[in-house]
Amino acid sequence: MSVHEVNHPLVKHKIGLMRECGISTKKFRELTAEIACLLAYEATRDFQLESRSITGWDGNTLDIQQIKGKKVTVVPILRAGIGMLEGVLDMIPNAKVSVVGLARNEETLEAHTYFERFVGKLDERLALIIDPMLATGGSMAATIEMLKKSGCRQIRVLCLVAAPEGLQKISSAYPDIDIYVAAIDQRLNENGYILPGLGDAGDKIFGTK
Numbered sequence: 001m002s003v004h005e006v007n008h009p010l011v012k013h014k015i016g017l018m019r020e021c022g023i024s025t026k027k028f029r030e031l032t033a034e035i036a037c038l039l040a041y042e043a044t045r046d047f048q049l050e051s052r053s054i055t056g057w058d059g060n061t062l063d064i065q066q067i068k069g070k071k072v073t074v075v076p077i078l079r080a081g082i083g084m085l086e087g088v089l090d091m092i093p094n095a096k097v098s099v100v101g102l103a104r105n106e107e108t109l110e111a112h113t114y115f116e117r118f119v120g121k122l123d124e125r126l127a128l129i130i131d132p133m134l135a136t137g138g139s140m141a142a143t144i145e146m147l148k149k150s151g152c153r154q155i156r157v158l159c160l161v162a163a164p165e166g167l168q169k170i171s172s173a174y175p176d177i178d179i180y181v182a183a184i185d186q187r188l189n190e191n192g193y194i195l196p197g198l199g200d201a202g203d204k205i206f207g208t209k
C-alpha cells in the first residue's frame with residue numbers, strides 16, 4: 001500500500017492540538033516541526049544499515065551500525081513546506097534541500113510554479129517531498145512531475161493532513177510513491193479546503209492574513 005497514516009499517539013495528539021481555532025503562530029509552527037520529525041522517523045524506517053569498525057571509549061575496537069549510503073534530498077513546497085523542514089532535518093541532518101515554489105490559484109485550484117531549485121545527482125537520491133496539506137493533490141502532482149523530469153526516481157511524500165480526493169489522485173497516478181500522513185481527513189469543501197483540516201497552513205506558519 002502506498003498511503004501510510006501514522007497512527008502513533010503522539011502524532012494524533014499533536015495534530016488534534018493544531019486544529020483548534022485561534023492557535024498562535026508560534027504553537028502552530030512548533031507542532032508542524034514536531035510532527036514533521038515523527039513523519040520523517042516513519043518514512044525512513046526501511047533504510048538499510050551497514051557495519052563500521054570504530055575505537056570505543058575504552059580503546060577496544062567494536063562494530064557499530066550506520067545508514068548505508070543513502071543520499072536524501074528534502075523537497076519543501078513553498079511556502080508551507082518550509083514549516084516542516086527543520087523537523088525533517090533534525091532527523092536527517094546530512095540531507096540536501098531542493099526547493100519548489102507553488103501557489104494554488106484560489107479560483108481554479110490549479111498549482112502555479114514560481115520557483116524551482118534542485119540539488120545535483122537527483123537520479124541517485126531519495127526525495128522526501130514535504131508539504132503540510134495535500135488537498136486536491138495538484139501541487140503534489142506538479143512537484144512529482146518536476147522531480148521526475150529532473151531525473152529523480154525515488155520519491156516519498158510527507159504531509160500533515162490529506163484529503164481522500166488528493167490521496168486518490170496521487171496514489172493512482174504514482175502507485176510506486178509512498179505517502180506518509182499524520183491524518184486522513186473527511187473531504188474538501190467547495191473552496192478546495194480540507195475538512196475538518198487545519199485552515200490555511202501557509203498563513204498560519206508565516207503569520208500572514
Ligand SMILES: O=P(O)(O)OC[C@H]1O[C@H](OP(=O)(O)OP(=O)(O)O)[C@H](O)[C@@H]1O
Binds near residue numbers: 131166
Ligand atoms: O493539493 P492542492 O489542492 O494543490 O493544495 C495544497 C497546497 O495548497 C497550499 O499551498 P498554497 O498554494 O496555499 O501556498 P502557500 O504555502 O504559499 O500558502 C498547501 O501548502 C499545498 O501546497
Ligand SMILES: O=c1cc[nH]c(=O)[nH]1
Binds near residue numbers: 080192195197
Ligand atoms: O485545507 C487546505 C487546502 C489547501 N491549503 C491549505 O493550506 N489548507
Ligand SMILES: [Mg+2]
Binds near residue numbers: 080
Ligand atoms: Mg496557503
